[in-house]
Amino acid sequence: MSPELVLAIINIVLAGIFGAIVGSFTNVCIYRIPEHRTIVKGHSMCMTCGHELGALDLVPIFSWLFLGGKCRYCKTPISSRYIKIESLTALCYMIMAATHLSMFLDPLDPYKNIFPFIELCALFVMINIVIVEMMIMKDTGSSMYVMTSALGIDFLVQILARVLHTLRDTDSESLSSLIGKWGLQIFLGAAIGLLAVAISVILTFGLKSLGKYFHDKDSRALRTSDLFAIALCAVIGAIPSIVAATVYLIARLLIKNGKNVKYLGTFLAAGAAIGYFGYSLLLCFS
Ligand SMILES: [Zn+2]
Structure with a gap:
């Protein structure tokens, strides 16, 4: 494998991980904004038993999969909406990273990269606003x-x-x-x-x-x-x-x-x- 290909794959995977994390935050927004609660502070907890969730319960995509879509403490099923939004965001970020590969392949040329970088950020923000808007506003x-x-x-x-x-x-x-x-x-x-x-x-x-x-x-x-x-x-x-x-x-x-x-x-x-x-x-x- 050529070094360019390895670098490309690493960057696409990283974009996917970043997307899953942002997707997890998007879920928090969808759940808390309609209730007029803050999205920056406060622990996440199970909506049924109220047990505070630990770091292991909050790993995007994987926690849902490993816990079989159930709360670790009270075994109540958790909505599949969480994993759907996390994986959708991850997928979108990976596609967008793949279409902007030239930027990652030549990271040392800031002149060439500043515009694709702004563009990529704009696209990242856009996809999440669309998701939040569609879920909350209906x-x-x-x-x-x-x-x-x-x-x-x-x-x-x-x-x-x-x-x-x-x-x-x-x-x-x-x-x-x-x-x-x-x-x-x-x-x-x-x-x-x-x-x-x-x-x-x-x-x-x-x-x-x-x-x-x-x-x-x-x-x-x-x-x-x-x-x-x-x-x-x-x-x-x-x-x-x-x-x-x-x-x-x-x-x-x-x-x-x-x-x-x-x-x-x-x-x-x-x-x-x-x-x-x-x-x-x-x-x-x-
Ligand atoms: Zn619970």
Whole structure:
């Protein structure tokens, strides 16, 4: 095995461990925030027998597995939500670390690494806010706003990194050609999003009642959601937005204009995440 591969595996494993620990803290947030309790102080205890939990009971993922999903003291089953969130966070962190490997492979070049590092932190924070929000608020639509903002920040950071790189390195592409490329990505992404929205509006409202879509108060949630779908597609660029727009279109046709409109955000966020991270992974390994 090459040293690069060993280093890559070590970093992905470390990201997974870090993710499991953050996932464990996310569980504390989900349980305590709705009860207006502090999330920084206080010991964890069993919710049934009230026994204070020791270090061995609090190892993310493993404690749940070794105790067979039961409290060590009173044997009451513990919700599988804990291990699900811990392993989901660990998995997300590992994928994100895998898509940012160049940063770990060249740790001594701070200039090259500062932007990917900020980007990675933004993605880490984003995934946990989305999880907490979805679990506590039950208003999954807001996950869309969080995802849009985080991907937007990520996008801006990448542009900034490229621009700075161009300014320093005279051999690379000219600034104007880079800006042109990003502009094209935004335009194509927005066009793909707009196409998905237009198709879903025509299929759900029909050409005759288009006015209903544009003016009806009942369609306001749909219009806001559609606007966000187009913005998100523009932000993530052409290829990832094909996935996001397709997922959104399917959800949009299934949900139409009922009370489940708020779930559109979740489908959009999921589609965007799959497209975005899938494409990043593809670029990494090609
Ligand atoms: Zn107990």
